[in-house]
Amino acid sequence: MxxxxxxxxxxxxxLFSKPVTTAYPAGPAKVQERxxxxxxxxIDKCVYCTLCAMRCPANAIKVDRNNxxxxxxxxxxxxxxxxxxxxxxxxxxxxQHYTSPAAKSVIVTYGAPKQESEKEQAENKSEK
Amino acid sequence: xxxxxxxxxxxxxxxxxxxxxxxxxxxxxxxVEAIPSIGFIHRGLEHIVKKKDFNDxxxxxxxxxxxCSFMHGMSYCEAVERVMDVDIPExxxxxxxxxxxxxxxxxxxxxxxxxxxxFGFESLFYQCWRxxxxxxxxxxxxxxGRVIFSVNKVGGVLRDMDxxxxxxxxxxxxxxxxxxxxxxxxxLEDYTVNTRLRDVGILTxxxxxELGVVGPMMRASGIAxxxxxxxxxxxxxxxxxxxxxxxxxxxxxxxxxxxEIFQAFDIIRQAVKQIPDGEIAIKAKGMPNGxxxxxxxxxxxxxxxxxxxxxxxxxxxxxVRTPTFANIPSLLETxxxxxxxxxxxxxxxxxxCISCTER
Ligand code: SF4
Ligand code: SF4
Numbered sequence: 001m002x003x004x005x006x007x008x009x010x011x012x013x014x015l016f017s018k019p020v021t022t023a024y025p026a027g028p029a030k031v032q033e034r035x036x037x038x039x040x041x042x043i044d045k046c047v048y049c050t051l052c053a054m055r056c057p058a059n060a061i062k063v064d065r066n067n068x069x070x071x072x073x074x075x076x077x078x079x080x081x082x083x084x085x086x087x088x089x090x091x092x093x094x095x096q097h098y099t100s101p102a103a104k105s106v107i108v109t110y111g112a113p114k115q116e117s118e119k120e121q122a123e124n125k126s127e128k
Numbered sequence: 129x130x131x132x133x134x135x136x137x138x139x140x141x142x143x144x145x146x147x148x149x150x151x152x153x154x155x156x157x158x159x160v161e162a163i164p165s166i167g168f169i170h171r172g173l174e175h176i177v178k179k180k181d182f183n184d185x186x187x188x189x190x191x192x193x194x195x196c197s198f199m200h201g202m203s204y205c206e207a208v209e210r211v212m213d214v215d216i217p218e219x220x221x222x223x224x225x226x227x228x229x230x231x232x233x234x235x236x237x238x239x240x241x242x243x244x245x246x247f248g249f250e251s252l253f254y255q256c257w258r259x260x261x262x263x264x265x266x267x268x269x270x271x272x273g274r275v276i277f278s279v280n281k282v283g284g285v286l287r288d289m290d291x292x293x294x295x296x297x298x299x300x301x302x303x304x305x306x307x308x309x310x311x312x313x314x315x316l317e318d319y320t321v322n323t324r325l326r327d328v329g330i331l332t333x334x335x336x337x338e339l340g341v342v343g344p345m346m347r348a349s350g351i352a353x354x355x356x357x358x359x360x361x362x363x364x365x366x367x368x369x370x371x372x373x374x375x376x377x378x379x380x381x382x383x384x385x386x387x388e389i390f391q392a393f394d395i396i397r398q399a400v401k402q403i404p405d406g407e408i409a410i411k412a413k414g415m416p417n418g419x420x421x422x423x424x425x426x427x428x429x430x431x432x433x434x435x436x437x438x439x440x441x442x443x444x445x446x447x448v449r450t451p452t453f454a455n456i457p458s459l460l461e462t463x464x465x466x467x468x469x470x471x472x473x474x475x476x477x478x479x480x481c482i483s484c485t486e487r
Contacts, residue, residue, distance in 0.1 A: 014255075
């Protein structure tokens with residue numbers, strides 16, 4: 001009999017305890033200080049050196065040095081934070097929140113002339 | 129002699145989320161032969177090494193497998209460090225060891241859950257994964273990722289764990305250990321579970337040696353060997369003895385993995401006690417030129433890494449021999465003569481990871 005009842009203690013505990021799962025998105029997601037969510041850029045610090053684009057293992061970043069455009073493919077990025085580590089100007093950092101799921105690829109452009117930056121704002125909004 | 133027929137198993141199968149395909153030749157309900165085919169998820173990761181800077185390839189190497197990701201990244205770094213003759217700081221070695229053992233606990237808890245799922249014990253499955261979740265949280269706290277950590281680099285590690293974090297982890301491990309004992313006793317002592325595991329899929333020591341079995345499956349057949357004895361990361365300063373069982377059946381394999389969870393807790397405690405202060409990384413100068421082999425003990429068994437550099441920033445060759453690949457012949461041996469209903473459990477007890485087998 002004892003060998004049949006091995007799981008009973010766990011079951012009893014389980015019946016009288018709160019759920020261990022959290023009801024995301026109704027509640028906030030658990031994140032830690034070091035969580036690598038998505039790459040964010042402080043475009044004013046960027047000097048368009050293309051180092052991040054060269055070192056990205058997933059080729060998710062495109063930098064146009066002449067037109068001063070910095071572009072990232074959000075779903076191409078694998079959140080390895082290599083770009084953050086190699087950027088000599090400390091322009092890049094890792095956000096704690098992830099890119100929201102989407103059916104289409106999300107390519108975000110920074111540092112472009114006027115028109116583009118409006119588009120970027122719209123994209124940024126839709127991202128959130 | 130009954131009627132012979134062929135039952136296809138996988139690559140999509142309810143009990144096994146891994147894309148392996150077996151053609152099972154059955155006679156009534158009994159399996160006479162199993163013919164495997166793999167190659168459904170080959171991604172050509174080894175080839176990328178020729179196109180990516182060897183420093184950046186670490187992040188690709190990690191993605192060889194989603195469960196032993198830390199060990200893949202680490203072993204790649206160790207191999208490149210051996211080629212470049214870099215001796216990384218001791219603290220980095222200890223940190224690597226701690227993350228390795230945490231990966232082992234996470235992997236074995238995952239496996240226990242899947243095993244419970246395979247014999248239809250759903251609530252036990254979820255309880256095992258509940259414990260695994262705690263380890264994932266600790267990983268996120270210490271590295272920033274839940275399954276892919278990106279903390280390795282050639283020359284050391286990228287993140288440190290301070291004293292406070294380590295002692296917090298040790299405290300959590302103490303609590304977890306009690307819960308895990310309670311759960312694993314179900315596997316070891318429950319009557320119903322035992323009927324599914326005992327005397328199923330026996331692999332003898334002789335067969336094991338002949339077929340080149342590795343990892344917990346090897347130790348469950350009475351072969352006392354553990355690659356951690358071969359000194360990589362900080363294992364040379366740590367006391368580790370292989371966990372051995374002699375029966376060679378599914379129960380023995382479960383037993384070995386369960387004991388390894390507790391062994392991993394013990395290793396982490398030793399490592400935290402001994403970890404010295406200091407740097408966590410040094411700069412690796414120059415380019416890799418030459419070749420090196422590294423053997424490490426992953427949760428699934430011994431993995432072998434080969435790296436060949438040519439003096440440029442692109443390596444010539446990177447090769448991984450994963451433990452699952454080495455265990456497939458033994459799997460085929462154990463399925464011979466098994467009941468069709470036991471096949472999912474037999475496949476599970478080698479702890480297959482097809483993603484890393486096919487890279
Ligand atoms: S490495 Fe830094 S400064 Fe250079 S292009 Fe990238 S973000 Fe800009
Ligand atoms: S986090 Fe990694 S994958 Fe993503 S953009 Fe940076 S370097 Fe590329």
